[in-house]
Amino acid sequence: MDILRYVAFSVDPAGGNPAGVVLDASGMDEATMGAVAAEVGYSETAFATPRPDGTLDVRYFSPKAEVSFCGHATIATAVAHADRHGVGDLLLHTMAGPVPVTTSTRPDGSLVATLVSVEPRTAEITDSDLAELLDALRWSATDLAPALPPRAAYAGAWHPVIASADRARLADLDYDMPALGALMARRDWATVALVHRETDTVFHARNPFPPGGVVEDPATGAAAAALGGYLRDLGLVDPPAVLTIHQGVDMGRPSLLTVGIPADQTGGIEVTGTAVPIA
Numbered sequence: 711m712d713i714l715r716y717v718a719f720s721v722d723p724a725g726g727n728p729a730g731v732v733l734d735a736s737g738m739d740e741a742t743m744g745a746v747a748a749e750v751g752y753s754e755t756a757f758a759t760p761r762p763d764g765t766l767d768v769r770y771f772s773p774k775a776e777v778s779f780c781g782h783a784t785i786a787t788a789v790a791h792a793d794r795h796g797v798g799d800l801l802l803h804t805m806a807g808p809v810p811v812t813t814s815t816r817p818d819g820s821l822v823a824t825l826v827s828v829e830p831r832t833a834e835i836t837d838s839d840l841a842e843l844l845d846a847l848r849w850s851a852t853d854l855a856p857a858l859p860p861r862a863a864y865a866g867a868w869h870p871v872i873a874s875a876d877r878a879r880l881a882d883l884d885y886d887m888p889a890l891g892a893l894m895a896r897r898d899w900a901t902v903a904l905v906h907r908e909t910d911t912v913f914h915a916r917n918p919f920p921p922g923g924v925v926e927d928p929a930t931g932a933a934a935a936a937l938g939g940y941l942r943d944l945g946l947v948d949p950p951a952v953l954t955i956h957q958g959v960d961m962g963r964p965s966l967l968t969v970g971i972p973a974d975q976t977g978g979i980e981v982t983g984t985a986v987p988i989a
Contacts, residue, residue, distance in 0.1 A: 711732060711735075711738075711746070712732065712733065712734070713730055713731075713732055713746065713750060713755075714730070714731040714732070714733065714790050714987065715728060715729075715730060715731070715750070715752075715987065715988040716728070716729055716731055716786035716789060716790055716985045716986065716987050716988060717729075717786075717985060717986055717987075717988055718781075718782035718783070718785040718786045718789075718929060718931070718965075718983055718984075718985045719782060719785065719928075719929035719931070719957075719958075719965040719966055719967050719983035719984065719985070720929075720963075720964065720965055720966065720983075720984065720985075720986070721820050721984050721986055722986070723986055723987075723988045723989065724963070725928075725958065725963050725964045725965060726782075726928060726929055726958065726963060726964075726965045726983075726985075726986075727752075727753065727782040727927060727928040727929035727930070727958065727963070727965060728752045728753075728988060729752055729753070729754055729755065729756060729780075729782055729783040729786035729787075730746070730747065730750035730752050730754070730755030730756065730783075731755070731756050731758070731783070731786050731787050731790045732746070732755070732756070732757045732758060733758050733760075733787070733790060733791060733794065734758065734759070734760060735757035735758060735759050735769075736759050736760070738757060740769075740776070743755075743757050743769060743771050743776075744771050744775075744776070746771075747771035747772060747773055748773045748774075750773075751773055752773075753772055753773075753780075753782075753919055753922055753924045753927050754770050754771065754772050754777065754780040754782070754783040754922070755770070755771055755783065756768055756769070756770050756780065756783040756784065756786065756787045757769045757770075757771070758787055758791075758802075761803075765800070765801040765802070765803060766787075766791075766800065766801070766802050766803065767802075767803045768784070768787060768802045768803065768804050769804075769805065770783050770804070770805075772919075772921070772922030772923060772924065773922060773923045773924070774921065774922055774923040775921065775922065776805075777867060777900055777922070778804065778805040778806045778866060778867050778900075779804050779805065779806040779809070779827075779828075779865075779866030779867045779932050780867075780931070780932055781825065781827075781866075781930060781931015781932040781933070781934060781935060781981055782927075782929050782930065782931045782983075784802060784804075784809060784811060784823075784825050784931060785811075785823045785825065785931060785981070785983045785984075785985050786985045787802070788800055788802075788811040788813050788823035788825070788985075789813060789821045789822075789823050789984075789985035789986075790985070790987075791813070792813040792821050792823070793821065793987070797813040797814050797815055797821065798812070798813065799811070799812050800812070800813070802825075804866065806828050806866035806867065807828040807866070808828075809825055809826065809827065809828065809866070810825070810826045811823055811824065811825045811826075812824050816984075820984050820986070821984065821985065821986075822982060822983065822984050823982070823983065823984075823985065824970075824980055824981070824982040825931065825935075825980070825981050825982075826977075826978040826979070826980055827865035827866050827932075827935035827936075827939075827978040827979045827980075827981065828865060828866050828978055829865075829976055829977070829978060830863065830864055830865040830935065830936060830938070830939020830940070830942075830943070830978070830979055831863075831864050831939065831943070832861045832862065832863050832864070832939065832940050832943045832944065833861065833862045833863075833864075833868075834861065834862070835860050835861060835862055835870055839893070839897065840860055842889075842893050843860075843870060843872070843890070843893060843902070844872075845886075845889070846885055846886045846889040846890035846893060847872070847885045847886075847890065847902070847904075847918075848884060848885060848886065849872075849874075849879070853874055853875060853876070853879050854872070854873060854874065854875060855873040855874060855875040855906070855907065856875070857873075857907075857946070858871070858873030858905070858907060858946065859944070860872050860873075861940055861944070862897075862899065863903070863933075863936035863937060863939055863940035863943075864936055864939070865932060865935035865936040865938070865939050865978070865979055866932050866935065866936075867900035867901075867932045867933075867936070868897070868898055868899050868900060868936075869899060869900055869901050869902065869903040869917075869930075869932070869933045869936045869937075870897075870899055870902050870903065871903045871905065871936070871937060871940050872902060872903065872904050872905070873904075873905050873906065873907065874904065874905070874906045875906075876906070877906045877908070877914060879906075880904055880905075880906045880914055880916055880960070881960050883904070883916055883918070883926065883960065885918055887918075887920045887925065888920075890902070890918060890920050891920030891921055894920060894921050895921055899921070900919070900921065900922075900932060900933075901917040901918060901919045901922075901927055901930055901932075901933050902917060902918045903915060903917055903930070903933040903936065903937055904916045904917065904918070905937060910947070911947075911951060911952060911953050911954060912953070912954050912956075913937070913953060913954070913955045913956070914955075914956050914957070914959070915930070915933070915934070915937075915955050915956070915957040916957065916960060916961075917930040917933050917957070926961055927957075928957060928958030928961055928963035928965050929957050929958055929963075929965035929967060929983070930957065931967060931981045931983065934953075934955050934957075934967045934969050934979075934981050935969065935978075935979040935980075935981050936979075937953075937955070937969065938953060938969045938970075938971045938979035938980075938981075939971075939979050941953075941971065942971050942975065942979075947971060949971045949972060949973045950970070950971060950972055950973045951970075951971045952968060952969070952970055952971070953968070953969040953970075953971065954966070954967075954968060954969075955967040955968075955969060965983075966983065966984075967981060967982075967983055968981070968982040968983065969981055969982075970982065
């Protein structure tokens with residue numbers, strides 16, 4: 711088995727979000743994939759199985775469980791595939807649905823990938839769930855940005871979007887991991903998308919990930935896509951629009967995610983980022 715290690719959403723292996731990538735997982739069963747992901751220890755490892763038509767079946771495992779979709783591991787998989795087979799278009803068949811990815815080479819020689827998520831959607835968060843969520847985060851209602859109401863957002867996996875009115879509140883992350891993990895497991899939330907809106911199109915983000923056994927994700931492509939869908943659904947952005955998301959800064963792994971929101975209200979959300987191998 712060839713287990714590759716890539717950092718997504720950074721050109722520096724010391725930044726971004728590490729992901730394990732297995733480009734040919736043919737014959738591997740679920741238990742083996744879970745064991746490999748636990749041994750690799752990153753927030754996710756992607757296991758790709760080539761189809762005869764050149765597309766890939768992809769499954770994603772955290773150290774603790776399988777997840778339906780993972781953005782940073784998708785970017786890492788696409789770039790790893792491009793490293794070996796050349797840049798171009800690639801179709802991934804995920805548990806969440808088909809995800810097209812395009813890879814290209816930038817003038818500086820770095821490889822970049824753009825994924826298009828499945829169709830996003832949003833849902834209300836009940837008052838009781840919001841109260842429990844804020845209590846686990848050790849936040850209060852006064853910490854929230856009134857212009858960005860709490861919602862659960864989906865673009866392959868569910869993420870509650872919780873917006874802070876103040877960047878300093880976002881920088882101070884000290885949550886109750888068991889309590890938050892229990893709530894997220896009951897609601898099938900993948901990560902919590904904690905965000906602060908600096909300008910109309912620039913966001914700062916942090917993503918607790920207790921269901922995966924990870925305190926925090928340095929870059930979360932699935933949550934970035936969900937945020938783009940949330941903003942479009944609630945009329946909080948004027949599409950077509952391009953967002954810049956800074957994540958991982960507060961944990962010392964700076965990451966840069968670019969989110970494209972098309973005007974089509976039913977179209978998927980584009981997430982773009984670089985990836986580089988970890989030596």
